[in-house]
Amino acid sequence: MAALKILVIPGSLRTGSLNAKLAAVAAHQFALAGVDVTRISLGDFPLPIYDGDLQSRSGVPKNAVDLKRMIGAHHAVLIVTPEYNSSVPPLLKNAIDWVSRVQDGQERRGQVFHGRPFALASASQGRLGGARALAALRLILSACRALVVPNQLALAFANEAYDDMDRLKQPADIEALEAMVRQLIDVSQRLM
Numbered sequence: 001m002a003a004l005k006i007l008v009i010p011g012s013l014r015t016g017s018l019n020a021k022l023a024a025v026a027a028h029q030f031a032l033a034g035v036d037v038t039r040i041s042l043g044d045f046p047l048p049i050y051d052g053d054l055q056s057r058s059g060v061p062k063n064a065v066d067l068k069r070m071i072g073a074h075h076a077v078l079i080v081t082p083e084y085n086s087s088v089p090p091l092l093k094n095a096i097d098w099v100s101r102v103q104d105g106q107e108r109r110g111q112v113f114h115g116r117p118f119a120l121a122s123a124s125q126g127r128l129g130g131a132r133a134l135a136a137l138r139l140i141l142s143a144c145r146a147l148v149v150p151n152q153l154a155l156a157f158a159n160e161a162y163d164d165m166d167r168l169k170q171p172a173d174i175e176a177l178e179a180m181v182r183q184l185i186d187v188s189q190r191l192m
């Protein structure tokens, strides 16, 4: 069987991002499990705010098509999202909105999401760890007909969650990360 390929997408571009850090930890966990893991930055796929007139005039931007193809080149995706005002940050929502408009060749519009396994994680300095953003993101991706696995990680008090080696300190966080990683691998392998 070919190696399982998983894409990891942090939903923040901020220097020192807590979510980019968690994405790096998760990517390491996938690599330890033998997965061929790719971690990208949405900063490499800059997109204007979605505007139907812009799409009518100029089509879907090349970066949205490239991001769609990046997703399509992997068996599964992990998104690690910040929580903004109890929901998903505009950077991530806008990227999903554009990708959902891509119709590539003979594919149907938004087909890259259909049945593709996704896992979700979040990190926040607050005590909920971004759990409300995870609920919102689950709804969005489910509407895009992605297969969002049940296990997830909302990393609370994320600024204090790591040791000096950037490893998670709390057993409950480690367990949640490992369970989410394992479940995404299991579901993806069954669909390969």
Ligand SMILES: Cc1cc2nc3c(=O)[nH]c(=O)nc-3n(C[C@H](O)[C@H](O)[C@H](O)COP(=O)(O)O)c2cc1C
Residues within 6 Å of the ligand: 012, 013, 014, 016, 017, 018, 019, 020, 082, 083, 084, 085, 086, 087, 123, 124, 125, 126, 128, 129, 130
């Ligand atoms: C506009 C805005 C709204 C925010 N709303 C929330 C929120 O609802 N819940 C929360 O836990 N943190 C909230 N935060 C704090 C973020 O969780 C915090 O800035 C976090 O570090 C952002 O993720 P990052 O470190 O990956 O960039 C908000 C931050 C911003 C800028």
